[in-house]
Amino acid sequence: MINIQSLTFSYRKNKPLFENLQLRLEAGHIYGLLGKNGAGKSTLLKQMAGLLFPDSGTCEVMGYPSAKRQPAFLREIFLVPEEFYLPKVSVKRYVGTYAPFYPNFDEGAFYKYLKEFEIPKDQQLTEMSYGQKKKVLISFALATNTKVLIMDEPTNGLDIPSKSQFRKVIAAAVSEEKCIVISTHQVRDLDNLIDSIVIIDGHKIIFREDVQTVTDKLSFKTVSRIEESTDILFADSNLRGHTIITRNAGNEQSKIDMELLFNAILTNHKPIQEIFN
Structure with a gap:
């Protein structure tokens, strides 16, 4: 599903953040990408999503080179970034604008997730708190039904009850056809959720095992x-x-x-x- 081979990447010349990185992730799993702040988790997720490009080596998702961001690739992958912007529109307008990019989007499931997160569906996005916006984005991500779902620090900004609800909806979303990758430095937030562990430290993958x-x-x-x-x-x-x-x-x-x-x-x-x- 996600195949990274001999990947080298650097933000500054002669100072590689990753060097000869190897990682393979399969469908049917929820992977926890764990690491301290600054370990390189976000950079690795952006490589998968095609937002950053390898200096050398390859990153393929579902057989597509992620850096090329082909339409067939983009409609089957969704990234929930740690930092994000939502436009000054209503929830309904947001769905009407962005859902058509995802052929398997389930509008009924989206509003069901909003209800579970106790988010009013008629409110303007810019009138919401950061935590509420995060719940809207998570709900939208799950409703896209993409084969690859990537989440970068998704529990940041969520209160304790919302973190518990997050674990429930993610666990219910996994299937044999999906690969879910969740990064966090708040390790306890992923207890009882992930079934495979990837630990990154010093910009290297130092541990990769299933639970x-x-x-x-x-x-x-x-x-x-x-x-x-x-x-x-x-x-x-x-x-x-x-x-x-x-x-x-x-x-x-x-x-x-x-x-x-x-x-x-x-x-x-x-x-x-x-x-x-």
Whole structure:
């Protein structure tokens, strides 16, 4: 679905942001692109959407070179950017203007999403708060029914109830034909949503595994005393005790802690990666 091969890109000459980057993403998954601010997440998403062009290497989406932005490519991909502009029109006028670009747009689903997000459908877009505008754009993105949906920091500006609603509507939207890529540095917002993890740090992809493989190989638990556990790969202390990651040596079933895993990969990458290799 998305195939990036030997991609090199730089904003400034002789200072590559990405160098020889390799990544392949398949349909039927919700990918979480995780990383700190400035890690290169937005740049990578813009490469996929054809808004930035590789210096060398290739980025293909559904078999189309994304940089060429062919009509057949554009009608099957939608990007929800972190920063966006919405015109001074009503919601209805916005839909009437932009929906025709997407042949599979479902107007009924769009207004259903608006209702779930508690957004008035007759309001002018410029009269809305940032969070309300973000919900309108997310609703429109889902209603396009494109094969590739890319979201850059979509939970920024959403309150806690809206983040929960966001996870519900995204989970319901996934299908075998769709590839959804969501980037965030607010890792906990993607708990119980994504099924594959891509972590980017230092402008490189340092971890790429599906959630099932992670829970097969690693165990996540909370203990009162660290001394009670052996083979600890990472630990974080809090008021409840110590949350730890260990090698899953006994086929234990544990719930993945996305934030704990993210911090573990950033601080103790090598021994964890060796388990997966």
